[in-house]
Amino acid sequence: MTGREVAWRVLALELRASSEQEKGSGDRVPSYVVSPLGGRMNRVLVVGTLTPPEPAGGDGQSNFWRSRLTDPTGTLPVSAGNFQPRAQADLRRLTAPTPALVIGKANLFRGTTGGWVATVRAESVRPVDPAEYSTALAEAASQTLERLRLVARLRSPPSPSDAELTREGVPPAWVRGARASIARYAAWDPAPYREAVRAVVGSLGTPPSVLPTPGPAAPTPVPGTAPRPTVTVTHLAPPAPRPPPTGQVRALEGTLLDLLDGLAERSADGYADMDDLTELAVQHGIGTERMEELLNHLEESGAVEEPIVGKFRRTGEAASE
């Protein structure tokens, strides 16, 4: 089906534990973050306490804003760039940590330490009252558990056919998700998710503004191994502002932008492909890690955008010079 993507109800933990993705190539082919729990997520609906956004780049003129959403199972970055003007305006209206629903696209990026970082590119942000907060959170936990059961069942033979699952009323998107997840994660351990769901049950009586005390950040999963995330809530303090880029960094950014422009111009779809860009950057003496760092910074500063995972282009008004 080429219809609209379902908004997966997920807890922060499940997105944070994801280390696999299906990248769409070509025009209008969606990308998915595949989770160990049977999520095959293009769009998600998450609920938690959202911090007021920080302008990425820290100059106040930024086109890219980033908040942090915390639920009882962890914290996720939530961002809105130029291509999400509505969500950006919604985020920028927040002046204090606020319980909210966020509907957006799930993405995975390589973090600076080499692990995968899940983010949500917001499409809509909606502050909610405590009743809606608890309801949406309980629903996300219930669906998490249902999907956990589906994956457990499909992992133990004899596996039922898609037709049998449809007959039972299992959603087709969930069946596709469970099969993709099983194909991509050799091993899994449902225990942390069960624990996460119990944490949600325990939190439900508590108003969302009263958050548990800060804990350590969740560990980064290593692809191919069973992720063992712990149920913690990371602290809500805003990240320290970045230092301004040095002259050398600016020169490298300039080179990278030139390479990106060249690729985008020659490509059929107007985007520079991540793999091609990596190859060119290496030829120009910019290492892979360095390139990703630069690209992240360019994206944050609003000069470059990645509307499709792995496909980059300049935004309308280039901000970096």
Next chain:
Amino acid sequence: MDASASAGAPAELRLKDLRPGLPNVLLLGRVVRVERRQVTRKADGSRRTVLSGLLSDGTATVRFTWWDPPAEGVDQGTVLRVANPMVREYRGHPELSFGWSTRLAPASEKELPDVPADSLPLRALGELAPGDEGFRFEARVRDVTSRTVTVGEEQRVVFSGHLADASGERPFTAWVDFRLAAGEALRVGGAYVRSFRGRSEVTLDERSHVERIAGDRLPAAAPRPTEPVPLGRVEGRGGEEDVPFSGIVVDLVSPSGVVHRCPNCQRVLSKGLCRLHGAVEGTADLRLRLVVDDGTGVATVNVGRALSERLLGRSLSDLVARLREQPDPAALEESLREQLVGRRLRVRGAARVDEFGVAVFPTEVEPVGPDPAAARRALERAVAETGG
């Protein structure tokens, strides 16, 4: 193979009994779909022809791959006798592979297993999904009408209407005159389900058996469901005639709000132009296309004027007056989006499923508040069932 052949009656297998890894399989089936492909062998880069398609015997439909097939191929509709195919499994379904050790021969229609209705599993109408076959059901004819259609060069009379049992209702089409009458209770075998115009339709043809029964336990019409149904279930079953569901509005599809319709054909005008009638003086109308999502599936809900007015708490004339003051339809749409996205709705109506997803034509749309106590009870129940 020879041992079973000399035994006189070779043990023919029904497709529904096919299991991966079975040796010495002998079966009969009709080619219901076939296409020719070229594949490149990894080992030496050589090209090989394969035919792939679907084989059906009335109990099940199974995918097949035929390596190095005869040059003339095989026609759709051919009945084949297949000896010694390989049986593999893909995504929980058995699949057939015809290789060098497989023997294939054409067979006649009459040799296809006669599927006695009472050997088929009894299924509830509400559970049927497109692609299902090899089942029987008991249902009451709610209504039936006939019409003439042209198939190729032939004129045929088809009978269509609705069937109902305690689990739900399904539209049907019969390609044979079974002399169906409204109110009759039937036991039907050998029908199949296909998706037609977004509906999950039960199809009866020459190979179906229809038997009248007393049907004391069959209701006159399917009971109206009241509990919300997960959208993923509606999607999987290929649509419903009348289904309640609830979810969160995640988006509003443009153009929503005040639209102008062509006075001749009711189509929504784009920049004052009708696709069929060109520049016309449009009539103002209110409609909302809401994207409603419950986490298991997603539906586009096409809300007409009366329901939209009630949902928004504003009338069409109010909105038209506002547009006169501030002639910016995009701003109006944005304010409606602001009002609706993130809200919970309860919807009821007909659901159609096609390649673009689930489309709903509602008879009821109403905002509902969150119910944290119910959501918490459901979660605690799920936790208890999973064993913590």
